[in-house]
Amino acid sequence: MNNKNLESTFRYVLNNYLTEKQSPFKKNELSREVRKEIPNLMYEQLNLDQKKYTITGSVGKGNWATVPWIGCFDRAITSSATRGYYLVYLFKSDMSGFYLSLNQGYTYFSKEYGAKLGKEKARTAASIMRSKINVPSKFNLKKIDLASQKDLAIGYENGHIMGIYYDMNAIPDNSVLIHDFSLLLESYQKLKTLLNDRSAEEFNRYILLKDDNEYLENNEIEYQQAIDRYSGIVKEEDPSLHEVPRPRKQLVIDEGGRQKYPRDVREAAAALTRAGHQCEVGSEHATFISKSSRHPYCEAHHFVGISRYDDFPDVDLDRAANIICLCANCHRKIHYGVDEDRVDMIKELYELVNPRLEKVGIQVTLNQVKEYYGIGK
Ligand SMILES: [Zn+2]
Ligand SMILES: [Zn+2]
Structure with missing residues (x-):
């Protein structure tokens, strides 16, 4: 591909993922795009400081994932999708589109409240965070649907705080994708201010106090x-x-x-x-x-x-x-x-x-x- 940018790369993933999923996992070209090319493009086109942010792409570990993702982690908050807060591109399992989501790790909730109540608590925490951060109208999407019953996908759905959906037939220009990401990055930084040096665990415990009586x-x-x-x-x-x-x-x-x-x-x-x-x-x-x-x-x-x-x-x-x-x-x-x-x-x-x-x-x-x-x- 010439003149690679985020728009063309995302389009490439959406168009080819379901077919490529049929071929062997190892040494796959599309897998390389998600794990290497997209993170590199993001550092470059979004002008992100590699010392501050870790960007990781995944198509699964050993097996193709139903929902491939690319996460951007503020190192001061987290470096993993299972804990803390991060921005993430999530592809719908049927490849009909993708989300940009400010999301949160699910481990704290399942550990603290068990699998069932944990889901509810994660959604409550997300709604409390929305009320504390001024949500740009563009990101006023409260629910996401990844069209998958897999635990990871359900974890992302419950962890979603705010974000935007891009339908594969209406992917905006590269410049819009970049602008959206930068805007959501601002909300991510506001959330970091709210954390005020507390860990995500400490923060969750605090914001869920009343919900926990x-x-x-x-x-x-x-x-x-x-x-x-x-x-x-x-x-x-x-x-x-x-x-x-x-x-x-x-x-x-x-x-x-x-x-x-x-x-x-x-x-x-x-x-x-x-x-x-x-x-x-x-x-x-x-x-x-x-x-x-x-x-x-x-x-x-x-x-x-x-x-x-x-x-x-x-x-x-x-x-x-x-x-x-x-x-x-x-x-x-x-x-x-x-x-x-x-x-x-x-x-x-x-x-x-x-x-x-x-x-x-x-x-x-x-x-x-x-x-x-x-x-x-
Ligand atoms: Zn008293
Ligand atoms: Zn008395």
């Missing part, structure tokens, strides 16, 4: 609302939730790079259910019926604050046992009241809560608790 400390109002909502849906508490010690949770790194201890709504809802939706300081304390849960409204408060996790390196503090159910007034009081009002309250709560805490391995003295609440200072 978890909230950080700076989200107090949303946290209490979510607990109230959840306690209205879930009828019975699971006693196993608060009877044995559990190791400390993995910390979450927020957008500012701070380490935070995530709080699980389900633990707090179990605590409210355990208390029968009555204030644990005084069951007679007045409250009102919550519109969303239809229960008397109460709030969840961690008796040993989760910010004290450094003092408890081996146990999880986010346990129903360590969460007290308080009327809104007592909750404000325990945080903002004068010491003379709080000291008896904390002493009484300690007597109530300590046997529960021991069961889940949280060993704390009354003096330590007083210190946590700043009593006598």
Whole structure:
């Protein structure tokens, strides 16, 4: 081929892949195009820095793949299609066209959530990322269809964040292909800014917090609302939730790079259910019926604050046992009241809560608790 460019090379792959797939895999000319020529052309025509980006093309390992691909990886983020974020050209298995996709590796999701839920979580993560990055209208394609039932293809479909489809009968000019790629590269770089030096795993964990029923400390109002909502849906508490010690949770790194201890709504809802939706300081304390849960409204408060996790390196503090159910007034009081009002309250709560805490391995003295609440200072 003379005057090679991206357009002519992609056209060549689309026109010949299904036929070439019938011939031996080794030393194939088309395979060489995808693995060598296209990456070289991309470095050259897109003016990409080889130190910054790795470009890899694949037609399968040992056997022809149903979906050949060419990925562009920012080395600071990832160098593999199974982890992190990258740009990728994906050919439809019937060779009727190809996609340019900002995509994400699937391994984290299947490992963390299992195969089935993992797919859903990857799509949720993609939709959260779309809401955080301004998606150029051209790339407003939310779903891709590679016309294949193979795991890899399904992984790409679920991992798709944004991108564009090129039908084989309407492949644009080379200059448009180049322009599109550069534009999507900008979105890729915006995503990198959002990562803010976190690994893809850390970033996923952070953006999926709410979807996983978890909230950080700076989200107090949303946290209490979510607990109230959840306690209205879930009828019975699971006693196993608060009877044995559990190791400390993995910390979450927020957008500012701070380490935070995530709080699980389900633990707090179990605590409210355990208390029968009555204030644990005084069951007679007045409250009102919550519109969303239809229960008397109460709030969840961690008796040993989760910010004290450094003092408890081996146990999880986010346990129903360590969460007290308080009327809104007592909750404000325990945080903002004068010491003379709080000291008896904390002493009484300690007597109530300590046997529960021991069961889940949280060993704390009354003096330590007083210190946590700043009593006598
Ligand atoms: Zn509180
Ligand atoms: Zn109260």
